[in-house]
Amino acid sequence: MLKLTHLARPTPTLARVLAVAALASAFAAAATLVLTPEAPSRRVAIRVDCVDPAACAHAQATALDVWSEELGPGLPLDVVVRATDLEDLTTAGVAFTVLDPDIDAAARAEAERLRQPKAAGQDWFAEYRDYEAISTHLVELAEGAPDRASLKGIGASLDGRTLWALRIHAEGASESDQSTPMLITGTQHAREWIAAMVSTCVADRLVREYQDNEAIRRFVDTTELWVVPVVNPDGYQYSWGQDRYWRKNRRGGHGVDLNRNFSVAWGGTGSSPLKRSQVYRGDRPFSENESVALRSLAKDEGIELHIDFHAFGQLVLYPWNHSDQPTKDQARYAALGDRVASAIYGAHGTPYRLMRGVELYSAAGTLSDWMYGEAGAVSFTIELRPRGGNGFVLPPDQIRPTCDEGLAAVLALRAPR
Numbered sequence: 204m205l206k207l208t209h210l211a212r213p214t215p216t217l218a219r220v221l222a223v224a225a226l227a228s229a230f231a232a233a234a235t236l237v238l239t240p241e242a243p244s245r246r247v248a249i250r251v252d253c254v255d256p257a258a259c260a261h262a263q264a265t266a267l268d269v270w271s272e273e274l275g276p277g278l279p280l281d282v283v284v285r286a287t288d289l290e291d292l293t294t295a296g297v298a299f300t301v302l303d304p305d306i307d308a309a310a311r312a313e314a315e316r317l318r319q320p321k322a323a324g325q326d327w328f329a330e331y332r333d334y335e336a337i338s339t340h341l342v343e344l345a346e347g348a349p350d351r352a353s354l355k356g357i358g359a360s361l362d363g364r365t366l367w368a369l370r371i372h373a374e375g376a377s378e379s380d381q382s383t384p385m386l387i388t389g390t391q392h393a394r395e396w397i398a399a400m401v402s403t404c405v406a407d408r409l410v411r412e413y414q415d416n417e418a419i420r421r422f423v424d425t426t427e428l429w430v431v432p433v434v435n436p437d438g439y440q441y442s443w444g445q446d447r448y449w450r451k452n453r454r455g456g457h458g459v460d461l462n463r464n465f466s467v468a469w470g471g472t473g474s475s476p477l478k479r480s481q482v483y484r485g486d487r488p489f490s491e492n493e494s495v496a497l498r499s500l501a502k503d504e505g506i507e508l509h510i511d512f513h514a515f516g517q518l519v520l521y522p523w524n525h526s527d528q529p530t531k532d533q534a535r536y537a538a539l540g541d542r543v544a545s546a547i548y549g550a551h552g553t554p555y556r557l558m559r560g561v562e563l564y565s566a567a568g569t570l571s572d573w574m575y576g577e578a579g580a581v582s583f584t585i586e587l588r589p590r591g592g593n594g595f596v597l598p599p600d601q602i603r604p605t606c607d608e609g610l611a612a613v614l615a616l617r618a619p620r
């Protein structure tokens with residue numbers, strides 16, 4: 204701004220004139236760079252073989268976006284690059300496979316499909332649903348089974364959307380009854396639509412199949428369950444209307460990664476102080492309405508078991524996420540995780556890989572580490588389908604089978620030890 208003000212003034216000497224001309228020219232060039240739209244270039248999702256760390260770092264430096272939530276030896280690195288960068292990557296010796304040759308085309312095709320009228324009587328879980336539709340569905344579930352389900356607003360987003368929690372419990376039970384408090388959260392990350400659908404679908408099945416399914420009845424009768432299908436409603440709606448690949452909430456237009464905003468190891472590696480970063484942690488722990496609401500719910504209800512649904516990669520993960528040190532509960536986590544992953548496999552034969560914290564690089568300030576480290580709960584992060592491809596734009600016929608896997612995980616975690 205100072206320079207611009209200076210340019211507007213008269214310039215008395217030749218040297219001054221030349222200096223100003225040079226500045227003006229520099230400004231014109233800068234302005235041109237800013238104002239001219241970038242040459243259109245396809246955005247391509249690629250999977251990088253990270254056997255060579257240097258190649259992996261090169262790909263990360265080139266990336267417009269990193270899709271991989273978990274970074275670790277043996278795990279592939281999924282990134283988005285411009286099509287024009289592919290040749291450079293090849294020249295640099297980076298080995299990769301193309302996951303999606305045009306991620307924006309995939310998003311446009313999905314949006315077009317969502318605009319089509321729905322067939323009458325269609326299964327509600329045959330298609331993805333936005334925040335409004337999910338909210339309405341939760342209201343209907345609570346109204347349909349008032350003895351077993353109720354809906355509670357646990358907070359509001361910056362844009363004023365209610366953070367809904369569906370409480371599911373034994374018939375007629377009050378909150379003070381002796382049953383294990385459990386929490387299911389979905390969609391901290393806006394673009395992970397399958398997490399919203401699976402969380403809602405698990406709640407739906409626990410409420411509706413209570414009479415007919417013995418395993419579900421046993422679960423509901425002994426569990427005080429809270430389900431928050433859309434933790435990040437502003438980001439979720441933004442991913443429906445503006446940017447399909449939006450991840451964070453909408454704080455200041457840049458957004459905060461809610462799953463880096465919790466206080467256990469807040470600020471550590473795997474999170475960023477830069478607002479433009481996809482893993483921007485916020486300016487302090489619990490700076491965001493959404494993380495505050497989950498903290499209150501977990502503390503008020505004394506949550507003992509927790510599953511946080513994400514996508515994608517087909518992984519079952521347990522703390523620590525921020526440290527390579529095993530927790531004191533390592534053996535218990537390994538056994539429980541094995542049970543959960545086996546139950547998931549039992550649903551459709553889909554392998555979900557169980558990952559120990561020591562196998563991963565850090566992600567500091569996560570909900571799961573806070574649930575375990577501060578709230579004292581047994582907490583798992585589950586990365587749902589798919590394993591590869593454009594994992595955010597998952598075909599809608601995958602919702603039901605992925606829900607089967609989510610439900611299997613929830614029932615297995617609760618099973619008596």
Ligand SMILES: [Zn+2]
Pocket residue numbers: 272391392395513514
């Ligand atoms: Zn996620």
